Amino acid sequence: MKPPKDKYEIVSEMGKRRGYFWPSYEIYGGVGGFITYGPLGSALKRNLETKFRKFYLQPLAIVEIESPVIMPGTVLEASGHVENFKEPTVGCVKCQRKFRADHLLQEFGKMTDTQTEKLDLDAVMEEIQKLGIKCPDCGGDFNKAEQFMTMFTTTIGPYSDSIGYGRPEAAQGIFVEFKRIFESMRNRLPLGVAQIGQALRNEISPRQGPVRLREFTIIDIEFFLDPEDKKCLIINEVENETLRFLLAENKQKENPEITTMTIKEALTKGIIQEEWLAYFMAKAKQLLILLGVPEDKQRFIEKLDYERAHYSKQGFDQEVYLDRWGWTEVSGHNYRTDFDLARHMNASGVDLTAFKETEDGGKRFVPHVIEPSFGLDRLVYTVLEYAYNKQGKRNVLSLPRDLAPMHASVFPLVNKDGLMEKADEVYHMLADSGFVLNWDHSGSIGRRYARADEVGIPIGITVDYQTLEDNTVTLRDRTSWTQVRTKLDELPELLCNYFANKIDFNGLGTLIER
Ligand SMILES: [Zn+2]
Known part of the structure; x- marks a missing residue:
């Protein structure tokens, strides 16, 4: 008997069928670690970005920049990435395929992240042999372990010695431009600077769909502070928020x-x-709740000394529970100190200090940095997995209403007697008011509701014979299947309030008893 499908399999199948996401370059056999977002997926991703800005950036007046994806080698040498951005690999002697050694030990040796992180290359090889791990593809033996640099390498222009890298994070784009950003923002601290953009990591053997990508969208926020004045004046806003921690002292138990x-x-x-x-960790928890992940499916895991990235003084990963992969990191929160600015100052010879007036004249210092960083693609996938549910035989995607790729469907009850024309009129009236709509007139109304539910469209608007008489329509809620009757001339404003989370579905009209 086939094992039951896990949520990843269901969401991926639905993703392909309905246009959320699928593996890229499928017609040429596909290339691991790349996905393409379809019409609905790219809209969902954009809406998620908008929500992120509204919730996480705008209340703190965090500004955004856009810097290039290709970086000259000098930048990433100075930042320590060329030296540190490496993972252990082993190669199969029979089929020549390469695998990430720590992932093999986790998958087949049941070792944890924490255990594999502290192994050096010899110890990795020793564990693989001791556990008898063979090539998962052909059963062959592995040869000796090597370090593989996981940045994409290229040359800039026609000069073979002008090495460039695809940026593995958006953060460095902020650090190298700090001087100009700081001056243009009138030299104020604290200063939050974010960058939402593509990042590249040449993963060794990605087999986890949207959870481990070679090209992905990262949201890096660098929050610059005076190291002698690190107080957060709005900490009281979140001080009663509870977080679930997996503390470093408990991790090895x-x-x-x-x-x-x-x-x-x-x-x-x-x-x-x-x-x-x-503060940022509390807001990250609240954000994930808004994205549909309940409290008990989230946690923060403290990084041990040897697990932290080379730039971090203290760090926590925010994890969510996913059906197939278990606890999975969706954001990282690190105290990067003055590590990056100091390194770039040293390597470039350019002064990256800030100046602050004090009672005895003033002081110059290198600002310190607190960094929350999110993987947007993992958030998109998490939203889809948590939104998916089954009602009877029907697949329903209960996306939060402000994330849904389309606001409403417009359905003529039948395709005759002037109902198509009336529905077309309704469609254009709402489109002119800025709503993104689905138009569907094929098949029975029941089938059309089912398609819209699976795609996650929050509201169905049906134009029927009564509409022709009194200019009212039926609205149907995707999740509860409740129906209300609403006057057409009030509809745009009501929907506006609904999608701004100001009213609930029942506030959209008069309840229809069934
Ligand atoms: Zn093999």
Whole structure:
């Protein structure tokens, strides 16, 4: 018997069928680690970005920049990436395929991230042999382990010695431009600068769909502070928020326990060292709730000394629980100190300090940085997995209404007696008001509702014979299947309020008893 499908399989199948996402270059056999977002997926991703800006960036007046994806080698040498951005690989002696050694140990040796992270190359090879792990593709043996640099390398222009890299994070684009950004923002601290854009990592053997990509969209926020004035004046907004932690001290235990505490407690006990780090972590939890991930399916995992990236003084990963992959990182929160600016200042010879007036004249210092960083593609996938549910035999995608790729469907009840023309009129009236709509007149109304439910369109608008008489339409809620009757001339404003989360579905009209 075939095992039941997991949610990844269901969401991926639906993603292909309905146009959310699929593996890129399929007609040529596909290339691992790349996905293409279809018409609905790209709209969902854009809406998620908009929501992110509204919730995470705009309240703090965090500004955005756009810098190039290709970076000269000098930048990434200075930042430490050329030296540190490496992963251990092993190659199969029979089929020559290469695999990421730590992932093999996790998958076939049941080792944890924390355990594999501290192994050097010899120890990795020793564990692989001890556990008898063979090539998952052909059963062959592995040869010795090597470090593989996971940045894409290219040359800039026709000069073979002018090495360039695809940026592995958007953060460096902010650090190297800090001087101009800071001056253009009138030298104020704290200063938050974000970049939402493509990043490239030449993953060794990605087999996890949208969760491990070679080209992906990253959201990096660099929050610059005076190291002698790191207080967060709005910490009280989130101090009662509770977070679930997997603390470093518990990580190596057999069944590591989760510690739940408020932001206030975490700061008082020194679990989180920096107030701004705590603030951004609390907001990250709240964001994931808004995206449909309940509290008990989220946690923050503290990084041990040897697990942290080379630039980080303290770090937590936010993880969500996914059906196939278990706990999966969706954001990282790091205290990067002055590491990056100091390195670039040193390598470029350009002064990247800030100046602040004080009572005895003034001081120059290198700003410190708190960095929240999100993987947008993982968020998109997480939203889809958590929105998916089954009602009877019907697939329903209960996307949060402000993320849904289309606001409403417009259906003529039948394709005759002037109903098509009337529905067309309704479509254009709503499109002119800025709504994104689905037009569907094929098949029975029941089939059309089912298609719209699976795609995740929050509202169905049906034009029927009564519409011709009194200019009212039936609205149907995707999730509860409740129906209300609404006057057409009030519809644009009502829908506007509904999608701004100001009213619920029942506020859209008069309930129809069924
Ligand atoms: Zn093989």
